[in-house]
Amino acid sequence: MTDEEFRDRLDRYGGDLALWPDDAARDARRLLLRSVKAQAMLDAMVTMELALGQSAPDRLEDSPSPDLADRIFAAAFRLGPSSRGFDEDGDQPPRLM
């Protein structure tokens, strides 16, 4: 595996080699033993991913308005049942670019 191939797989699979296909992970570990550039790429990716996963789930902005649940209940119990099924509309696949 070359540094460029490592970069490609790093972008595809992320910085956790445990999530890589076995063959690619094995080749990557071999490369990391001899390539400072690959080590730096991995360090940078891990740093970025740690920051990405660093979110504070209980931050204030991650909490809805205190009355949101009551608004949902009030709106829901005013509504009659819909004939649309669970497999309709909401299950449509997101459109890719």
Next chain:
Amino acid sequence: MQMADSRADSRLDLPREDSGVGRSMSGELIRGRASGVITPADEDSDEALMAQIRSGSQTAYRTLVNRHLKRTYALARRLTGNEAEAEDVVQDAFLQVWQRRSQWSDDGGARFTTWLYRVVVNRCIDHKRRPVGQDLETVDEPSDNTPDAVSTIHRQQVAARLSDAQTKLTPQQRAAVTLFYYENLSNADIANVMQISVGAVESLLKRARQQLRLLLRASAQAARDSFDDG
């Protein structure tokens, strides 16, 4: 294409066990930080509640909404970047649960949380059809030969820059990144929610990581240039 995710056949209630924080889609806390929704073993499952809701139980509906509201809102908030839009999305999703209760079937179809996440993600993508951001191709590669530039930046600065950079991702990329890094879902689970292939999830994540990396580097370079100028 070989799938990177060794748990590609995982159900949505299985956590990414190799992640630092494991959590099931039903909110069960596996390990790590205390977040999400914890459903004690003696409480009804989502599917059991849905069966009661189908019979018109408002109590069961309230329980289900309260169980998933905060986490669903947090997901929508991250995807839309806007509190009001997130509340609209969440309200719409839960209203559909009540309105469509008579059509709910627990006969091996999608789990409730799969369906709920799918609705939320699709609604958020519709809200953000195309962000005002840069395409990957428009982001210049900074002339920085230091390979570990990012690692020299303080983590909180990186987090702040990442937060800004994420707004420049496409809605689909942002959804994949959020489900992977914040919700700790496997690629297979993300594929299930977004109803795309695992390979397509990998491609979305690849493009997102590339773009985030380039945006971070450009941001770090700009910060250094600013410092040098001062």
